[in-house]
Amino acid sequence: MKTILEGSQACAEAVRLARVQVVSAYPITPQTHIVEELAKFCSDGSLNGRFLCVESEHSAMAAVIGAAAGGVRTFTASSSQGLALMHEMLHWAAGGRLPIVMAEVNRALGPGWNLWADQTDSLAQRDTGWIQLYCADGQEVLDTTLQAYRLAEAVNLPVMVILDAFFLSHTWEPVDLPAQEEVDQFLPPYAPRFRMDTDHPQSLHGVAPIGVYMEMRRSMQLAMEAVPELLERIEEEFFARFGRRYGPVEPYLCDDADVILVTSGTAAGTARVVVDQLRAEGQKAGLLRIRMFRPFPVRSVHEVLKSALKVAVLDRNCSFGAGGIFASELRSALQGGNPVPVYSYIAGLGGRDITVETIRDCFALTRGTDRPAIESVWLGVKEELLK
Amino acid sequence: MTPQDAKLPLLPLFMPISSAPTSANRTGSWSSRQPRYVEKTAPCSVHCPCGEDIPRIEMLAVRGEYAQAWRTIMTENPLPGCCGRVCFHPCEGGCNRAQFDAPVAINALERFLDDQAGEGPLPAELRPAPASGRRIAIAGSGPAGLAAAWFLARLGHECEIFEAAPEPGGLLRYGIPAYRLPAAVLDREIGRIRELGVRIHSSMALDEELLGKTRSRYDAIFIACGNGRGLGLDIPGGDLAIDGLAFLRAVRSGGLKTRPADESGPRSAAVIGGGNTAIDVARTLLRLGIAPTILYRRRREEMPAFSHEIDSALAEGVNLVELSAPLAIRHDSQAFTLTLQKMRISEPGADGRMRVVPVEGETREMNFGAVYAAVGVRAEEPWRSLAGAEGALRLSHTLLLPESPTGLPVLLGGDLVNEVESVADAIASGKEAAIALDLLFREGCGAITPGLERCRIGAGPSLSMEIYQGGPRRSRSQRIVRYDDLNPDHFTAAPPERGDSLPSAAAAGSFAEIEAALTADRALEQAGRCFNCGICNDCDNCRTFCPEAAVLLELRNSSRSDPERRITYDFCKGCGVCLTECPRCAMEMEEAAS
Numbered sequence: 001m002k003t004i005l006e007g008s009q010a011c012a013e014a015v016r017l018a019r020v021q022v023v024s025a026y027p028i029t030p031q032t033h034i035v036e037e038l039a040k041f042c043s044d045g046s047l048n049g050r051f052l053c054v055e056s057e058h059s060a061m062a063a064v065i066g067a068a069a070g071g072v073r074t075f076t077a078s079s080s081q082g083l084a085l086m087h088e089m090l091h092w093a094a095g096g097r098l099p100i101v102m103a104e105v106n107r108a109l110g111p112g113w114n115l116w117a118d119q120t121d122s123l124a125q126r127d128t129g130w131i132q133l134y135c136a137d138g139q140e141v142l143d144t145t146l147q148a149y150r151l152a153e154a155v156n157l158p159v160m161v162i163l164d165a166f167f168l169s170h171t172w173e174p175v176d177l178p179a180q181e182e183v184d185q186f187l188p189p190y191a192p193r194f195r196m197d198t199d200h201p202q203s204l205h206g207v208a209p210i211g212v213y214m215e216m217r218r219s220m221q222l223a224m225e226a227v228p229e230l231l232e233r234i235e236e237e238f239f240a241r242f243g244r245r246y247g248p249v250e251p252y253l254c255d256d257a258d259v260i261l262v263t264s265g266t267a268a269g270t271a272r273v274v275v276d277q278l279r280a281e282g283q284k285a286g287l288l289r290i291r292m293f294r295p296f297p298v299r300s301v302h303e304v305l306k307s308a309l310k311v312a313v314l315d316r317n318c319s320f321g322a323g324g325i326f327a328s329e330l331r332s333a334l335q336g337g338n339p340v341p342v343y344s345y346i347a348g349l350g351g352r353d354i355t356v357e358t359i360r361d362c363f364a365l366t367r368g369t370d371r372p373a374i375e376s377v378w379l380g381v382k383e384e385l386l387k
Numbered sequence: 388m389t390p391q392d393a394k395l396p397l398l399p400l401f402m403p404i405s406s407a408p409t410s411a412n413r414t415g416s417w418s419s420r421q422p423r424y425v426e427k428t429a430p431c432s433v434h435c436p437c438g439e440d441i442p443r444i445e446m447l448a449v450r451g452e453y454a455q456a457w458r459t460i461m462t463e464n465p466l467p468g469c470c471g472r473v474c475f476h477p478c479e480g481g482c483n484r485a486q487f488d489a490p491v492a493i494n495a496l497e498r499f500l501d502d503q504a505g506e507g508p509l510p511a512e513l514r515p516a517p518a519s520g521r522r523i524a525i526a527g528s529g530p531a532g533l534a535a536a537w538f539l540a541r542l543g544h545e546c547e548i549f550e551a552a553p554e555p556g557g558l559l560r561y562g563i564p565a566y567r568l569p570a571a572v573l574d575r576e577i578g579r580i581r582e583l584g585v586r587i588h589s590s591m592a593l594d595e596e597l598l599g600k601t602r603s604r605y606d607a608i609f610i611a612c613g614n615g616r617g618l619g620l621d622i623p624g625g626d627l628a629i630d631g632l633a634f635l636r637a638v639r640s641g642g643l644k645t646r647p648a649d650e651s652g653p654r655s656a657a658v659i660g661g662g663n664t665a666i667d668v669a670r671t672l673l674r675l676g677i678a679p680t681i682l683y684r685r686r687r688e689e690m691p692a693f694s695h696e697i698d699s700a701l702a703e704g705v706n707l708v709e710l711s712a713p714l715a716i717r718h719d720s721q722a723f724t725l726t727l728q729k730m731r732i733s734e735p736g737a738d739g740r741m742r743v744v745p746v747e748g749e750t751r752e753m754n755f756g757a758v759y760a761a762v763g764v765r766a767e768e769p770w771r772s773l774a775g776a777e778g779a780l781r782l783s784h785t786l787l788l789p790e791s792p793t794g795l796p797v798l799l800g801g802d803l804v805n806e807v808e809s810v811a812d813a814i815a816s817g818k819e820a821a822i823a824l825d826l827l828f829r830e831g832c833g834a835i836t837p838g839l840e841r842c843r844i845g846a847g848p849s850l851s852m853e854i855y856q857g858g859p860r861r862s863r864s865q866r867i868v869r870y871d872d873l874n875p876d877h878f879t880a881a882p883p884e885r886g887d888s889l890p891s892a893a894a895a896g897s898f899a900e901i902e903a904a905l906t907a908d909r910a911l912e913q914a915g916r917c918f919n920c921g922i923c924n925d926c927d928n929c930r931t932f933c934p935e936a937a938v939l940l941e942l943r944n945s946s947r948s949d950p951e952r953r954i955t956y957d958f959c960k961g962c963g964v965c966l967t968e969c970p971r972c973a974m975e976m977e978e979a980a981s
Contacts, residue, residue, distance in 0.1 A: 097402045154395040156402075193397075194404055202406040212401075219401035226398055233395060 005175040007168040008033035010138040011077070011103045011161070013175075014145035016047045017183040018101075020075045022067035024052035024060045028082040029115050030165040031105045035077055057082035061089035061100075068098035069204055071195030073149065076100065079165065080107035080121045087125065090158075094129025094220065096205045099152030099159075099190070101145065106265070106316075107165045108350040116351020117165040119265065119317035123293070123325045129220055131159040131227060132294040134264045136250075138173040140291075143244055146178075149187055150234045155223040156193065164316075165351065167266040178242055186241050224295040231292070248297035250289040251304045253279065257286025259366055260305060262330060263314040264290045267354045271314070274359040285363055296329055302337035311340050312366040314359065315376070316348040323376030343369070344376040352380060410958075414935055418961035418979055422929075422954060425975040426863045427921030428845035431493060433867055434481030436784070436807070436815040437464040438849035440860060441478055441493055442971075445917035446924045448496060448910065453503040454510070460500060461513055462853050464814055465537035465580060466530055468572040469559055471498025472902070474811050475693050483920050486870040488880045491917045492905070495885045499910040506575065508582065515583050516543035521606045521828050524549065526593035529557020530810045531611030531801030533580055534817025538852055539609075540583035542825045547586045547605075549593035553640075557613055558802075559810065561636040562664070564671050565898040570639075598793055606828070608793060609820045611801035611813065614764035620659065624716030627723060628659065631668040631761030638671055653756025657682050657725055659713055660761035661690035666697060668759050669705045673895050677756070679705050684712040684730055689740040699888075703895035710743060714750060722754040764802075782839060783848035784816040787823060789832050796827060815849065822855050868920040868972045877928065877970035881916050884909040923952075923973040929965035938965065 005013065011034050015023070023042065025035040041047035052063045057078050064074040078086060083104055093100050108118035122132060131151065135141045141163055148159040163169050196204060208216055228248055239245040252272055254260055261271050268289035278285035288304050290297065305311055311334075315324025322328055327344035334340065343366045348354040358379055365377065429442040440459055447456035460467045474494055482490035521544045525532045528550040536546040554560055556573050581587065591597070598608070617630035654677060658669045661683040669679035681700075683690060686709045690697060701707060710730040717724045729749035736742045780787040786804045791797035800816030802808040819839065826838040842855045845867040853860045886903040888894070894901045905913065930938035930952060937959040940950045954965075956979075966974045 095402075097400060150395075155398055156400055193400060194402075200406075202404060203409055204404050206403050206405055206409070208403045215401050216403065219399055223398050223400075226396075230395055 001177045001179070002174055003177050004172050005138055005142075005177070006033060006170060006172050007138045007141055007163055008105075008170065009037055010142040010173075010175050011145055011163065012037035012041065013177055014142045015075045016041050017178065017180060018073065018075075018146060018149050018187055019049075019184075019189070020047065021049050021072035022052065022064060022074045023047075023049055023076065024054055024063035024067070024074075025076045025078065026054055026057045026060045026082060028057070028079045028107075030107055030169045031077045031079040031082070031103065033169065034103050034105070038075070057085040058089055061086040061093065061102075064100050064102075065089060065093050065096060065098055068093070068100050069096065069196050071190070071192040071197075073190040074098075074100050075102065077103040077105070079105045080109050083121050083125060084109065087128070090125055090128040090130060092205070093158045095216070097156035097194075097220075097223075099149070099156055101148045101152055101159050101161065103141075103145070104160045104162045105165050105169045106162060114350040115165065117167055117265075117316065118349050118351065119162075119164075119315070119325075120319075120349075122160060122162050123317050123319070125160070126294055126325075129157060129224075130294060131155075131157055131224070131292070132162060133159065133292055134162045134290065135168065136266055136268050136289060136291075137168065138171070138175045139244065140246060141168065142175055142177070143238065143242065143246070144291075146183060146187055147231070147234050147238055149190075150237075151227065151231055153190055154230050154234070155226055157220065157223050157227075162265070164266045176242075176244075182241060186238060227295050228292075228297060228299065246291055247300070248290075248292035249300045249304060250291055252287040252289070254286035254288055254304050254308070256284055258284045258309040259312065259363060260286040260288055260308045260310075261312045261314060261359065261362055262288045262290060262326065263316075264293070264326060265316065267314060267316060267348065267359075270354055270356060271359050274356055274363065277356070277360070278363060283363070283367075290326060293326070293329070296333055298333045298337075301330065301333050305334070305340060306338050308338065308340050310343060310366050312343040312345060312362045314345045314347060314354070314362055316346075316354065318346055318349065318376070327376060341372050343372040345379055346376045347379040413957050414960050415937070415955070415957045418956070418959060420961040420963075420976050421956055421959060421979045422961070422963065422965050422974050422976050424923060424952065424954075424973060426923060426973055427866045427868050428863055429920035429922070430481040430483060430845075430867050430869070431478040431491075431920075433845040433847045433849060434477040435844075436477070436809070436811040436849055437470070437818065438815075438844040438851045439463045439478070439497075440851070440853065442917060442919040442922045443860075444500070445491065445493075445496065445914040446919050446922065448500060448914035449917075449924075451911075453500055457500045457504040458510055458512060460497060462858075463818070463851060464811075465534055466559075466576050466810070466814060467497045467501040468576050469530070469568060470811060470814070471495070471501055472568050472572065472900075473559075473563055475809055477811070483868065483870045483873060483918055484916060487875055487878060487918075489883045492883045492885050492913045495905050496910055496913055498886075499905045499907075502904050509579060513541065515540050518545065519543040519828065521545065521824075522547070522604060523824065524593060524598075524601070524605045524608045526608065526610045527557055527612035527801065528552075528555035528577075528587055528589075529611060529613050529801060529813060530559055531613075531813035531816040531820075532557065532609065533577065534814040535609045535611065535800065535820045536585040536817070537580050537583065538818050538821030539824065540580070540585050541852075542821060544821075544824070544828075545584070547588065549591050549597070550587060550589045551592035551612070552636075553590050555587045555589060561639045562632060562667070564635065564667050564674075565639065566670070566674070566894065566901050567667075569900050602794060605795060607796045607798070607824050608791075609798045609800060609817075609824075611799070611803065611816060611820075613802045614808075616765055617760060618763040618765055620713065620716070620760045620762060622713055622715055624718070625760070627716045627718050628758040628760035631658065631660065631664045631759045632764060634759060635664070635667055635671060638675075653677055655680070655755050656757040656759060657723070657753070657755040658759045658761060659683075660763075661685065661692060662761060662763070663692045663696060664764075665761035666692045666700050666705075668761050670700050670703060670895075672759070673703055673705060674898055680753075680755070681705060681707045682711045682713060682725070682727065683707065683709055685741065685743050686710060686732070699891070699894075699901070702891035704891070708753075712743075712745070716758055722756060723758045725753050725755065725758065727751055727753060780835070782819055782823060782836075783850075784812060784819045785823065787835065789827075796824070798823060818850050818852060822850060822852070825855075863921070864975075866921075872972040873918055873920065874968060874970045877926075877968070878918065881912065883916070884913050919971050921972055924971070925950075926970065927952075928968040928970060929974065932964050932968040933959075934962065934964060935960055
């Protein structure tokens with residue numbers, strides 16, 4: 001059924017359709033609409049789940065960890081400082097092999113306080129063992145959330161479904177809302193491989209001495225390595241049922257492109273417009289949107305970029321002292337693949353618009369420069385404020 | 388296509404999960420300190436002159452164990468029906484809940500629990516100990532005399548009460564108007580005391596003549612005959628004023644009707660004084676159809692009467708004239724004329740109340756149909772002289788004369804010696820007399836003071852009979868629980884509830900009891916508001932919150948339904964979470980024995 005939904009609502013509807021049993025969250029802008037909607041669902045009975053009110057994001061994650069360890073399907077959501085406060089528990093969820101799904105609405109970290117889009121919050125959690133999927137529109141948020149439960153429960157790792165603040169979380173778009181029966185067939189009830197069972201007491205997540213800890217970490221890495229193939233199979237099923245698929249990466253006009261722009265999230269929509277303009281002007285421009293950041297889709301990237309002459313990466317984030325995070329990940333991923341130069345650009349931090357002009361600049365600078373600068377190039381910065 | 392049966396492959400899952408017990412890991416060995424269950428003293432019970440175990444009483448009430456709650460009251464106070472109505476409830480003044488929202492309505496709960504107890508025979512645990520062969524004469528059947536008889540009889544001593552008035556009860560019967568304390572309540576409580584074998588000789592004062600004839604029958608005397616005589620007004624015409632206490636006595640004795648019998652009688656009256664007797668006289672006059680005006684030399688805020696009683700009196704229509712001191716009373720055929728000196732506030736006195744001084748030259752006259760004086764009381768002779776005898780030992784609520792002129796040990800109690808002249812303090816006198824005499828009989832005079840000190844609640848003046856008799860309350864720490872010792876996170880705000888009161892207009896027209904009892908629902912809510920400061924009410928927080936599962940629930944030997952908590956120090960790390968989460972400060976942390 002086509003309907004008009006806010007990005008946050010698309011996420012909440014997916015959680016309802018996934019028949020999540022325990023939701024726990026602490027409100028933070030711009031995530032709040034998601035959990036408000038879920039609180040409503042829990043209270044009016046349209047979701048037969050418990051909404052646990054807690055006093056912090058750390059507790060929210062702890063609560064869903066407890067619930068997931070009890071063998072039920074769980075959900076939480078956060079943003080920015082809230083996600084940062086969860087950090088310790090993020091490791092626990094992944095190390096505990098709990099298939100928790102959370103929505104993470106990308107928001108800048110303070111200070112200075114800023115409510116708007118910026119990916120540094122989620123990217124700072126890249127080493128916690130969470131699968132990370134970056135969405136570009138409301139439909140994808142809904143679909144990815146449903147797929148995330150299949151994926152998480154298949155590999156026993158938690159999944160972060162990531163939305164840009166406001167550009168996606170607060171934007172109303174037509175969304176195809178699938179029927180509950182269809183979703184039930186795609187996503188059967190959670191069958192945990194282990195759970196806390198008071199009738200059969202066992203200790204979960206206890207001590208791991210030197211003799212076994214490394215094997216536990218290897219097991220997590222193997223699970224991550226299995227994700228691309230499993231996601232493909234899950235998306236096959238999803239496509240057969242719902243007619244939509246996304247892949248770990250989404251290439252656009254890349255096959256013959258000499259310069260390919262790599263980006264993620266809602267900036268990809270604008271970039272697509274630019275690629276169309278440049279193509280019309282006779283340039284062989286291409287676009288690669290990275291949807292799956294963890295595990296990093298190395299093979300897909302190799303395949304798409306195999307014949308590009310130059311790659312420009314547009315990052316809405318910054319690892320201070322290193323630059324754009326997608327760019328450094330991409331450079332690392334290209335080892336063993338096409339030794340193409342990678343041009344790194346940073347734009348749109350703290351919700352600043354990434355416009356058609358910004359992206360045209362990316363292409364123009366990349367095409368007009370012989371070799372990439374060592375440091376990331378910041379676009380649209382008011383240099384006069386920094387004098 | 389989507390094969391529903393195309394199951395995704397199972398990946399190897401190697402993770403920390405174990406079915407082996409963790410008991411091999413003796414986490415307690417890391418500990419340097421150990422929590423223990425140490426029950427402490429609630430401030431309400433310290434403030435209660437009778438030392439009632441209020442936190443336990445309310446805990447039992449919440450569980451619906453009304454009979455056990457009532458027996459717990461009766462262990463310390465044989466007059467809960469009276470106290471539940473007329474006590475000035477200093478317990479509520481000490482209640483920690485006041486700092487959270489408002490004090491628990493302890494007084495109303497006491498009345499509720501006594502109402503639940505009904506008429507049946509006394510339960511076994513309140514019956515007397517084997518007879519000691521000692522016999523005590525008690526002068527006065529007011530609350531002090533009745534309480535002394537109750538406690539002495541329960542300790543195995545035979546008691547005879549001598550009461551000058553035709554019926555027992557003293558001030559409870561003759562000094563407190565029926566609208567505050569119905570006679571039936573008093574009769575029921577006196578009946579229970581009689582059930583212990585106490586004999587009450589009414590219309591028979593224990594005077595020197597009687598004592599001379601019967602001295603050899605007794606081993607000790609307790610004198611608690613109160614201050615039955617009103618102080619006169621020492622002004623010209625002062626003898627024209629009717630003694631307030633005598634007036635109340637006459638009304639309670641049925642000597643006066645509740646309606647003006649004679650239309651030609653007085654229509655207005657002055658009541659001189661500012662204490663509880665003045666209020667009682669004024670409100671009684673109102674019920675007799677006479678318009679009362681209280682004349683007080685200071686202001687309302689300096690009146691010694693209980694504030695809520697003043698409020699009720701004014702609401703019912705009693706008139707109050709402040710800063711007016713009587714100089715003289717004249718009487719002619721028409722009226723009593725009072726000459727009043729206008730007073731003004733000067734400076735605070737030693738008691739903190741403001742003093743007043745006359746305003747030079749400002750006097751006025753007021754006419755009334757009658758004048759009542761309620762300016763203070765004193766004891767009847769000859770007991771006034773005894774109170775000043777040499778060699779007397781001043782205890783908290785009694786005065787002990789080990790060798791009195793009567794040749795017997797004599798204790799004086801009640802209003803004769805108490806600083807605070809209240810029913811509860813009178814009962815405290817009776818209890819102190821009983822314990823003191825029991826100690827005297829068993830161990831001699833030297834044992835009295837140390838013996839009494841062992842029974843003090845929180846090292847204050849209140850005494851516990853349960854502690855004296857070696858009950859479980861003896862194991863409590865004397866440390867008084869403060870609000871800061873509690874964890875209010877575990878409490879929710881709820882208002883205090885009292886019984887409904889008659890509307891003032893209706894109340895003023897009859898001697899019917901003004902305040903109704905709490906309903907059972909309200910009583911339960913009210914008892915549930917009690918923090919149970921310092922005592923374990925089995926809330927189980929210690930066990931629930933213990934991160935090491937080191938708090939075990941074990942069945943007590945005697946009872947399968949009443950489990951007991953025990954901390955296993957093999958696993959307790961001494962983290963202190965149990966202490967933090969104990970809402971009521973019933974635990975303590977101690978350095979572990981190495």
